Amino acid sequence: MKHVFPFAAIVGQDAMKRAMILTAVDPGIGGVLVFGDRGTGKSTAVRALAALLPPISVVSGSATNAASEGDVADWDKGAGREMRDVPTPVIDLPLGATEDRVVGTIDIERALTSGEKGFEPGLLARANRGYLYIDEVNLLEDHIVDLLLDVAQSGENLVERDGLSIRHDARFVLVGSGNPEEGELRPQLLDRFGLSVEVRSPADIEERIEVIRRRAAFDTAPDAFVQNWAAGTAKVRDRIIAARARLAGIETEDAVLRSCAELCISLGADGLRGELTLLRTARALASYEGATKVGQEHLRRVAPMALGHRLRRDPLDEAGSEARVTRAMDSVLA
Template identity: 60%
Template structure:
């Protein structure tokens, strides 16, 4: 089935912004999307992966490794000529075992030749792409912990059954779920870079436009994709230029103080809030082609960078997003 064009997705602006930020700076730490069913969570993630240009990888590398990967991991990244591959998009099913996720002993090879070999798992397949987990709040905690560790380090280390394998595993982790079906542990949720809330649109015109576009895509996917290709091309150019501009962007002392003050006022746990807030603000500024990171960029990403890091206040039962917006209004007007 043809992917739905990213630029054709109606509304859900915060979710699309978070995904674009993660595409510009994969080190942001992944995106957690909580919200109602049928609100385009997986559609948006797949659309972004399909939008990105193909990666260049060695033909014989089971990990989709780049030239740099082959030099750094010569034991696992096979050589061969370089070929273009689509950006990986891997679904991790809820029932997946740890062996399927991280990889395991290649039993067929062991039985056939008596040699120990490694069978790459889903983490290897997701290298240089996206790993998507629907209903991540229902996934076993030890697997979520493992995934977050690998996503942060960029490599997977497997030591079991006499095997010792280290291979690259750099990917953007995207989790989605419905809060009504169970909460994600706060210490795990905190390690996601951005957290986004999506809701079913309540505007009549928005719901009608969604139905119209879905019907057009189902009737003629090729024609619909061609119609939105120019807009997708603009987004792709925006991502590419943003990634190049990212390293040169810096925030002023005033913006850094603003970020720290906001985190203090809302009661964000630890220092990960400030660090992620400024990293996301920098990526947004790069996307927008700005020359410096401004307070406006920091404010724009504050809810998604901080809402999942707030301490519970027994005297204030308002939601995290409301508390953040209220603090922004008090501090900056």
């Protein structure tokens, strides 16, 4: 059995881990973009997330992870009537994936054997109610980016081809990773990520030694290593489940809403998506930490990841996005 490195065993990279946990608490935040140096644990964290997430209840055999019989599409012939719990899907979207592989296409085998037109679902169907992960997302082909933008906007995948007209739910948390040296992300796709974090190679010698120690232990005896960290993984999973349950009851005072608006105005963020994402993320953090209402400190801790990638470029300001957000917070949240 192939083991995945435990999420709880990842050393450092607190911002990346916090962002992924918060999207698990509230998938409506809109996904995570992780940009940074090679070999900093980006892909490891995403793969570990799959083992961390609570299971979901689906109609047995459903190709789109339908939550009830009423959600099963007419073309989904494999769906049964029983409900069963399955791991939250985390689906990889390879850079070389064709459009048919992503959105779905005609079921050739069914057409040849029975003469009927059928639909072969793609990666978007499998990712419904789960996560869609794209490594090196900044290298994704433009026509695939356009498809993702359409689906991310509507929450549905529409396929019109060869006499078929198929529509199915495609609501997923988009997770992307990449190296900024290999190219920038298109602004339209960048805006679709709720949170963005930058990861850097650790500068602390003790932290680097601990990374080596844990990785060597995992490679040598993966069964024992995973077992040793099982309690830590279960603790994070239980906190996510508890946070989901109390999320709706988190109070938000008008002063917090005003701070969200003032912060986005101060930063010159376009549209209102910044305020909405900032508030949802702060509520998720408050819920995860067991608070009953959102405070200014919650805003301060999530603002860099919720707003940093939404800033307009200022050629006269050489400070990075995180520094600009911090400067604005010092002014607005003082």
